[in-house]
Amino acid sequence: MSIIDYLIQGFGTALLWYNLLFAFVGVLIGTAVGVLPGIGPMSGVALLIPVTASITGGLPPEQAATSAIILLAGVYYGAMYGGSTTSILLNTPGESSSVVTTLDGYQMAKKGRAGSALSIAAIGSFVAGIVTLIALILLAKPLSNIAIKFGPAEYFSLMLLGLAAVSGLAGKSVTKALIMTVCGLLLATIGIDNVSGIARFTFEVPWLYQGIEFLTIAVGLFALGEVFKTILEKDEEETEVARINNLLPSKEELKESAAPIARGSILGFFIGILPGAGATLASFFSYILEKKISKNPEKFGTGAIAGVAAPESANNAASGGAMIPLLTLGIPGSGTTAILMGALMMYNVQPGPLLFEDHPQVAWGLIASMFIGNVMLLVLNLPLVKVFAKIIQTPKQFLIPMIIAISIFGVYAVQVSTNDLLLLLACGLLGYFLSKNDYPIAPLVLGLVLGPMIENNLRRALTISNGDYSLFFTRPISLAFLILTFLWLMIPVLMKMRGKQVVINVEG
């Protein structure tokens, strides 16, 4: 079957009434998550996994997985749209990938051009979303065809590279990021070992036999951690929301931003594919690029429309690009995609090269639904931007306790165990203290999700070679991955020693 046939089938799946509904709910919640400062895409997706798991409970497994991932992915790219709203109107980015948008976006809003800035951001995000989807469709098959030839040794090295890339870019200190990664991997070893069937580190506690549930950890560390932070570091300042006048951009503005949108989309897409580099870096780099090639760079920072168009396209493109390693290689490049992968694995769907053959419905259904979701977002965002801007004014008094209640409901609904709830609370506390002291959390979740797969591939490779570790260095592809891993970790350290500034990815 050709790609077109698959895509038509995918649209068949995505256009089912309930999948349309799921996509709609996903992008709607995603936009809200993007708008609300304090809840990023990561905690948004983590919070919604248990909710979607219970909603899709009545469907057959594969359809349930498709619907759930459609909703969760919707939250992910919806958040990229929503993040621009607060950056432009309030000068407070809703999530880290919209930080650069504040530079020019808020200036535009001050000059009464908030409407054009918002609509350009929406249009840019839409164009970027479509561009990345087309690239995703074209690249998915060939990439998974290559990846399918990988043996366990190559896979092990590739995953090591993925982990190293995320840790290397995840925070101020590489040591701390690596510690978090290793902790995630160690947590993943608790429970019954699925190769030999031996219980490891369970101390005869029955609750530990099934292993530490990734969902509990993710919701606790991200969602509860952020909630605790908001409670502890309550700020009373009330910012004024900028007025939105004319919503549609003028022809000149459209013309002016066409090229930045195109460049932002392409740059964002390629940065998104790289593991570790995510939407935040993409928006940052595209802003710098625009400033460099602009004829009058002094206009940046005073309300240049290219300074809104480029980063907003780039962050959306990057979120699409990040789906490629997830879907084709089974290696998430960021915290949010790690959570998406965990969600897929909860439904027994293994992302990776076999996804397109074993579960074409899930893969192509998701891709088709991303087309539909992007159209929905464009339609939603242009007229409803004023409504979304209102969400910012949701009183924290009600929002914060409700997030706690939803986390507890979600984890209990899936796990039905008080122990998991206690773990959730402990993780919330840990999440707050760890991120406050610059210990990035995303690598831990990534390690927890990838742990079992890394271990299985390591042991499979070593079993084949009869315990000979040189196998990883003699197979060329595996060696190449290992060298890349090494370089990825060492180059930032060397650059720091020379006193150069290293760009880091806060989003993870």
Next chain:
Amino acid sequence: MDIKFDRIAATMFLVVGVLFIIGSTHLSSSSYGSKVGPNIFPLFLGSILALLSIRLFYESFQSKRQEGSKEKLQYKPFLIIFAATLLYILTLETFGYIITTFVFLFVCFQTMERTKILTSLIVSACFSVAVYYLYVNVLKGTLPSWPIWL
């Protein structure tokens, strides 16, 4: 960056790493004729963690003391909400979802801000009943309903 926190954390990570190393020596070192047993992976990881935490400890001596602006932390509401959450978790199964959620939300709403008592009552009642009804009656899930003795 709090240097004290880093040192305590480094020590704890070191302890965790060493415990995993010790723990993995009790695991079998082979499985079904393969030389690679379930102990290899945690053994490696435990050692790496121990090494990394030593490095972290070393780094904490190098970094200069940075006194960031001390922001005032709201300990009181946090402790109340934390305790409320803990109680909520512990009583959830005995008192049932609706009652515990209602009480929990009301307490937290009022801790966040001492205003709008009526709205808080209505919102917490609506939330707990709506979630319970939607999940149990519409989605056919299970949640602890009412107290067992009722």
